[in-house]
Amino acid sequence: MTLIAPGRSSGFQSLERIPVTHLKRVGPRIAERLARLGIRTVQDLLFHLPVRYQDRTRLLPIGELIVGEDALIEGEVSEANIAFGRRRSLKVWLADGASAGVLLRFFHFSPQQVAAFKPGARVRCYGEVRQGHDSLEMVHPECRFQNEIATETESRLTPIYPSTEGLQQSAWRGLIEQALGWLAHLPPAEYLPEETLDPLALPGLVEALRYLHHPPLGTSLVDILERRHPAFLRLAFEELVAHQVSLRRMRASQGTIAAPVLAGDGGLRQRLRAALPFQLTEAQERVATEIAADLLQDRPMQRLLQGDVGAGKTVVAALAALQSIEAGCQAALMAPTELLSEQHHRSLTAWLTPLGVESLWLAGRHKGRERAELLESIASGRARLVVGTHALFQDEVTFRDLGLVIIDEQHRFGVHQRMKLREKGGRNGGAPHQLIMTATPIPRSLAMTLYADLDLSVIDTLPPGRTPIVTVAVPDSRRDDVIERVRMACGQGRQTYWVCTLIDESEALECQAAEETARQLGERLPGVRIGLVHGRLKSADRDAVMVGFAGGELDLLVATTVIEVGVDVANASLMIIENPERLGLSQLHQLRGRVGRGAVESHCLLLYHAPLSAVARERLGIIRATASGFEIAERDLALRGAGEVLGTRQTGTVQFRVADPVRDQALVTPAQRAADLILARYPDAVEPLVARWMGNREAYGQV
Known part of the structure; x- marks a missing residue:
């Protein structure tokens, strides 16, 4: 297709309205390849920045x-x-x-x-x-x-662009050249007021884009590659402003929605506390008080509850659910896997049944008459507490009066799934309160940046009596010794995990590695009952193996990192993590947290491959010496940055394109001030600014 000459005579009013098919040599096939990367317009091309540069000068x-x-x-x-x-x-x-x-x-x-x-x-x-x-x-x-x-x-540095199959760098440079031609005649709108840019001495948008695609001779490669150059900071600042505008607008819209006032008499909560065989920690009490106060408001609670592995989030959630039930409403708890939801249901049933509170579990495995009876119990309100998986999202599931939604491991759910559950409750067209829980510690500075639309509660201490996990790094040259350690543990009636980590970002290779490891261990450990789980097993098959392990039918579970969340087996006291140098600190901590859940001393062996890089040595040293998930998260943040700590492959988690809330921490406060200014004085800039940087991702926080 021929290129329409850039200029206002083309009929286009802005770059975000010009499809890439109006560029030379962009037919349906190239357009489809560009769309894989979210590039559909000329403006999208201009904001597709180089990942590195080559010096051919x-x-x-x-x-x-x-x-x-x-x-x-x-x-x-x-x-x-x-x-x-x-x-x-x-x-x-x-x-x-x-x-x-x-x-x-x-x-x-x-x-x-x-x-x-x-x-x-x-x-x-x-x-x-x-x-x-x-x-x-x-x-x-x-x-x-x-x-x-x-x-x-060459008279300037040569950019290298993130790509996809079928697009060479020469093609990218040709496309960007055409986009820069449009930029000269139809520059993108400036949505940031001058008074927000001037104090930071940042360049204009057009100047920044042109510089990043065409760095001139003499540009510091270090500054531009580490994204410290003012041109990068200009775009990072605008993205942070867009994010803050979105969060503030979201928070304001939540304040206009009604929610049921859950003013129970406290009787059920008092009876639960009296029946518990332990006392709540000071941190649990503080968080429970914060949640209880929120539930008394006539606006939906939006609270993020963080707590390390084993910190006692479930009992806090139970108290919140009972406050909803005392007020005559239902409560729902949603978890990402059948195993985890079943574990929650088992714990909650043990606590609530003696109180006369009926709870039920709804999962994909429920079919036919059994399912129909469960749905009727939910719709009639007879089931006061409903625990389930994504099955709770389905249209046929209706609640009589849903007052509180509790979402565990919220980052495991997609945006639309969480939104659908929110739409199921509330009186008179309102919305239920929401408590969002995560065992993935997020440093407070990062949480306040990324989840500014949510109130934050943190259980920052563990219950007394938890047996520490002994963590040891072992070179894989001692693999035979490790296998013998597994034989001894299983022979003593203890259970063991053997985790195979990601290989070259390939799930297929990771699964193959797990299968081969299970086969080899089966040959070396006759008589040991071995199970295997990985991401390519059907969820029903995977859950069946996990349930078998939890029930003591298996001695050794070979797995990929799918067991990071959701397995609570008190009898498991040994964890082997192969190639731990491939994982970040937070993920290592999550995996390690699968053991140490009983009274017996537990061990985690990090089976690494030598030689280790300096960063890998530091990382393994930190995990060996540190037990606090929040301290580990802070160190992980410093080592790897926000995107890696949060997990870029997780659905529903905000992902920045240019900004890094850690590297660009100095820009966060100015971005918050700029967002307030734009919302107050430049309302016409709000929609296009958010659309430029977030597109349809804005709803990620509307859980």
């Missing part, structure tokens, strides 16, 4: 090449031939007259390429320098021949 003599670094070189072909071995390759020797030369190696090539590399041909190449058998080499460098070589080198 200087030709380097071949004799000065350094192994491991990228370089731009030029020389003449002295020899080229096809080598046949384990793998066919095209080998080209390039020399510049001042050195022994360098080998160019290609494993994928065409007859035309072979013909082009004739002796005497002058070639300019860019690629990573590697140490070969007899000389330095470049594997699949980018090459230009004499008739393609410009007389001058």
